[in-house]
Amino acid sequence: MAEVAVDKKALIEGERPMLNASYGKLMMWFFLVSDAFTFSGLLIAYGALRVRAGSQGLAWADPEAVFTHTPLLYELFHIEAPLVFVGIMTFILILSSVTMVLAVEAGHRKSRKEVQKWVLLTILGGATFLSCQAYEWYHFIIGTHNGAVILTADELAGVNVGGAETAEGVAVFPVMSREEPGQPQEVLEVRMRNGIRITNPAVISRVNDIVSNPDQYHERFTDGGANMKANEYGPPAFANLFFFVTGFHGTHVFSGVVLLVILFLNVKKGTYEKRGHYEMTEKIGLYWHFVDLVWVFVFTFFYLV
Template sequence: MANHTSTQASFENQPTWAGGRSPFNVSYGKLMMWIFLLSDAFTFSTLLVQYGTQRFSNVVTPITTKWPDPASIFNHFPFMHGLHLPLLFVSVMTFILILSSVTMVLAVEAGHRKSKAEVARYMVYTIIGGIAFLSCQAWEWYTFIHEGARLDGNTFGITKQGYDHLTSVGFGDHFEWADGDRTFGPVPFAALFFIVTGFHGFHVFSGVVINVVVYIMTVRGVFERRGHYEMIEKAGLYWHFVDLVWVFVFTFFYLI
């Protein structure tokens, strides 16, 4: 072992607990990214605990001054004003995020082959997907606030009349709230929506910034000179985590 030719080879041959060896066989940066994501998962979990407890103590019933049915609120689609289209827009957002996750993982794969042009191309696709998602979320927030969502109150409770009105319209029919359809509901409804989707949106925004930085580094040949594209993998881990959080936001805020 005294005269090793390559540092890396000697590094890998060390016994696990002697020091000088990565027990998980990942790089320092990637391990730290995983640790960060774990702590971030805890952060999102605290928000989910808060949301779940509030929600379960205000059980959803169709006719309610309790937790509002998401289908009665998130039923808008851009350029289709006044139509009842629950879940459609948010499914499109989910599709955009899944697609950008795939282009990200394709960039990672191209990085393994050290193909600079392909990495750059897939990074551009990923950035476009992220910006598209953020735009969708901005529209969603705008519509929600326009409908009367406030941090300190909730006017999305549904009366008997409102329930009959809502159940009489089908998917894609024209729908506008009438007087007396809505009443007050549990106060933290909109606040929790804004906090959780806002926190997730902020993560998407940071992800886009990270991806732009990594893209510029790729184009300028930083990774080419470095000899490996591991930075793409680290950025990718973060980006997939954002997608992962969205899976649960989608499930708990829109589906259930």
């Protein structure tokens, strides 16, 4: 009566061997759990390093001051709109999640035309999101005007700058103290673009002088920006985590778009019609919603808090 041999049918798409779910969907869920652990690790590292900077007395970057560029508003009218663009990006990703779930729903009804339409719209949403991310990275790396401070050779006497000097001098990024009521912010650390930290108190107090009198020293300020070693926004860990976390998320979006293109071509060819079900749409849909889910957390902890 009961056969205890390996049930080969269980591995076939469309069968539901356990927990009323197919083998493929179960494995996608387990993959997503492990991927969620990876993202959790990255976001918790962000939290720990940010709390550390705070208890050390260093100011963390203020997202409202960092992410101010919105396409067209900035280029045409020079308007700075804090967080508006990130809000739009979040909305685009949520919309692409909606079109994805509509594709899954159309798959349940085996409506090939509709699946095709919704998957194509999801691909468009994903590609738009990636383009937005490219724009944001560009402005993050280039930086704002007045981001870095130029120091002359005289001011740096006796300091080993490790070949960072240019014709203008040496560009440095000040790391400021936290804002306390009734106390002016001061420069606690100075880093060069190559990441080397200048500890000479005379240099730090000179940079403090320049930063607290921007009108007098306006010609000393130059374009800032960010790299993996130093950045104009705050402690180096801020830019490192920004590149790593949004980059890792962007990689996931890119993989999702690739999977969706394959899905779209197969739907067009009629592969799933022949197979009798659209389960592949559900599995790729799970992945795509997960990418949206991660962004919800990145949006809150990187941009809002």
